[in-house]
Amino acid sequence: MPVECTLCHQRPAVLKRPKTSQAACKECFFQAVETEVHQTIVTHGLFTRGDVVAIGASGGKDSTVLAYLMKTLNERHDYGLDLFLLSIDEGITGYRDDSLETVRRNERQYGIPLKILSYQDLYGWTMDRIVATIGRRNNCTFCGVFRRQALDRGAAMLGVDKIVTGHNADDIAETVLMNILRGDVARLRRCTAITTSSEGAIPRSKPFKYTYEKEIVMYAYFKKLDYFSTECVYSPNAYRGHARTYLKDLERIRPSTIIDIIHSGDSLAVKGDVKMPVQGTCSRCGYISSQILCKACVLLEGLNRGLPRVGIGKATGGNMSAIVKKYGLREEEEEEKGEDGRRHHGGGEGEGMERRKGEMGGCGSCTCDSKKRTCRDPSTLLDVTRPDRPEF
Amino acid sequence: PALINRKATAQKEISNLVRDFAQQRTTLLCFSKIILKGLFCAVMSELRIHLEFSGGAELLVGKTKHHDIALPHQPHPWSLRQLIAWIRDNLLKERAELFVTGESVRPGILVLVNSTDWELLGQLDYTLQPNDHVIFISTLHGG
Numbered sequence: 001m002p003v004e005c006t007l008c009h010q011r012p013a014v015l016k017r018p019k020t021s022q023a024a025c026k027e028c029f030f031q032a033v034e035t036e037v038h039q040t041i042v043t044h045g046l047f048t049r050g051d052v053v054a055i056g057a058s059g060g061k062d063s064t065v066l067a068y069l070m071k072t073l074n075e076r077h078d079y080g081l082d083l084f085l086l087s088i089d090e091g092i093t094g095y096r097d098d099s100l101e102t103v104r105r106n107e108r109q110y111g112i113p114l115k116i117l118s119y120q121d122l123y124g125w126t127m128d129r130i131v132a133t134i135g136r137r138n139n140c141t142f143c144g145v146f147r148r149q150a151l152d153r154g155a156a157m158l159g160v161d162k163i164v165t166g167h168n169a170d171d172i173a174e175t176v177l178m179n180i181l182r183g184d185v186a187r188l189r190r191c192t193a194i195t196t197s198s199e200g201a202i203p204r205s206k207p208f209k210y211t212y213e214k215e216i217v218m219y220a221y222f223k224k225l226d227y228f229s230t231e232c233v234y235s236p237n238a239y240r241g242h243a244r245t246y247l248k249d250l251e252r253i254r255p256s257t258i259i260d261i262i263h264s265g266d267s268l269a270v271k272g273d274v275k276m277p278v279q280g281t282c283s284r285c286g287y288i289s290s291q292i293l294c295k296a297c298v299l300l301e302g303l304n305r306g307l308p309r310v311g312i313g314k315a316t317g318g319n320m321s322a323i324v325k326k327y328g329l330r331e332e333e334e335e336e337k338g339e340d341g342r343r344h345h346g347g348g349e350g351e352g353m354e355r356r357k358g359e360m361g362g363c364g365s366c367t368c369d370s371k372k373r374t375c376r377d378p379s380t381l382l383d384v385t386r387p388d389r390p391e392f
Numbered sequence: 393p394a395l396i397n398r399k400a401t402a403q404k405e406i407s408n409l410v411r412d413f414a415q416q417r418t419t420l421l422c423f424s425k426i427i428l429k430g431l432f433c434a435v436m437s438e439l440r441i442h443l444e445f446s447g448g449a450e451l452l453v454g455k456t457k458h459h460d461i462a463l464p465h466q467p468h469p470w471s472l473r474q475l476i477a478w479i480r481d482n483l484l485k486e487r488a489e490l491f492v493t494g495e496s497v498r499p500g501i502l503v504l505v506n507s508t509d510w511e512l513l514g515q516l517d518y519t520l521q522p523n524d525h526v527i528f529i530s531t532l533h534g535g
Contacts, residue, residue: 002508003512012508013508013509013512014507014508014509014512015504015508015509015511015512016509016511016512023512060533061447061531061533213531214502214531217447217502217529217531218502218509221504221529222507229446229447229448229530229533230448230451230533232533244500244532245499248498248499248500249499251499252499
């Protein structure tokens with residue numbers, strides 16, 4: 001006995017909306033999703049007429065539905081926007097190259113022009129090479145940091161006014177949980193903002209902030225939208241996976257949890273006496289940063305000098321002034337130290353990498369013999385030429 | 393010579409008869425097999441349904457999205473709960489924990505029967521009907 005749609009009372013229902021627990025038929029469901037996204041856009045004033053908008057497209061379910069909806073709503077409600085698809089190629093074989101095919105199909109299907117940027121062109125490193133260098137932990141840090149910059153640079157090259165990404169309610173709820181679990185108060189305060197913007201950077205917004213992932217998948221299924229769906233091969237070790245598993249279990253018990261977590265995140269205020277980082281710009285590349293050097297520059301520097309763990313974890317991640325001293329400000333001495341550092345690591349890299357693969361430890365930054373991930377003496381982390389460091 | 397002719401004719405006739413008889417017997421056998429099988433099926437029916445896996449779930453079942461399966465007969469009607477257990481035991485080539493949790497699917501995998509959300513049909517308690525189309529869509533991947 002088919003259930004009747006609670007919205008129109010005419011057609012049989014095809015799904016139960018998690019947000020409202022209502023049974024909805026196909027047409028009412030489409031209308032509900034489209035209306036809610038339209039309301040989100042209008043209420044938060046995400047766009048102005050004549051904006052050039054880049055849609056961050058990966059070929060996955062969120063970005064495909066986003067491209068479809070942006071195009072549909074732009075025409076239906078006459079936003080007057082100029083739309084582009086912007087795609088980033090991280091250089092992950094078997095994952096990204098397949099999904100880019102999907103984006104090219106989207107370009108043809110929806111008639112939105114596409115631009116692709118690759119890590120290889122921007123940074124000289126592909127994710128495959130990065131993972132081969134640093135091992136399977138913390139790759140997502142590299143990928144995420146580089147991708148954000150890549151999106152911004154691509155958007156700047158296209159001359160766009162706004163960027164939109166397909167982050168949905170589930171993603172934002174996971175981020176709130178993650179930031180609580182990791183004590184990242186600065187991000188916690190920012191992460192539920194529907195538009196993230198700061199001076200000099202192109203604003204990026206998330207029209208799907210209140211749209212459940214289940215609804216996006218169902219929308220794509222019923223509308224027969226074509227998307228690519230495989231897990232990134234490096235993601236099983238990502239921290240976000242834990243938050244996601246927990247969130248999915250919670251959603252099963254009480255579906256409104258996701259929206260409620262976002263509401264909690266929106267309502268959080270940080271106490272006055274908590275020290276918060278001040279946003280400035282990177283002294284090397286001019287990108288927005290709360291430190292002297294932006295994270296991407298630090299990571300790249302580490303990669304290029306054969307010290308891939310610089311910038312990862314608490315010891316070196318936070319001690320930016322010390323890093324800058326060693327790598328940034330003192331040019332001449334830096335040359336020598338760089339050379340020595342490389343020589344030292346020539347012998348150590350191989351063994352260090354093997355140890356990383358077996359996850360046995362060995363200090364990640366100076367590759368000394370420490371049993372822990374970072375050896376106890378922070379100063380040794382940065383000075384690779386100390387003569388009393390154990391040789392391999 | 394006349395005798396030989398008669399013998400030859402007789403032999404031909406005999407072989408014709410034998411052939412006809414054999415044909416009839418084969419036909420009869422085939423026919424009866426069909427009747428018996430039909431009867432057999434009616435009494436002890438297997439349940440034919442169509443399964444589809446997408447959103448990445450197909451990788452767990454040999455990278456094949458579509459499966460036509462016949463569930464063996466059993467006294468009680470097949471429920472979705474039992475179907476999931478059957479899939480775990482018969483179709484999942486690897487990493488069963490990525491598909492099932494306990495007696496249900498992993499949270500994050502959507503189930504639709506005949507293009508209808510299983511939450512409207514009683515979830516695990518839904519009784520399968522012949523030729524049902526059950527699709528499992530995984531949402532556990534990047535967007």
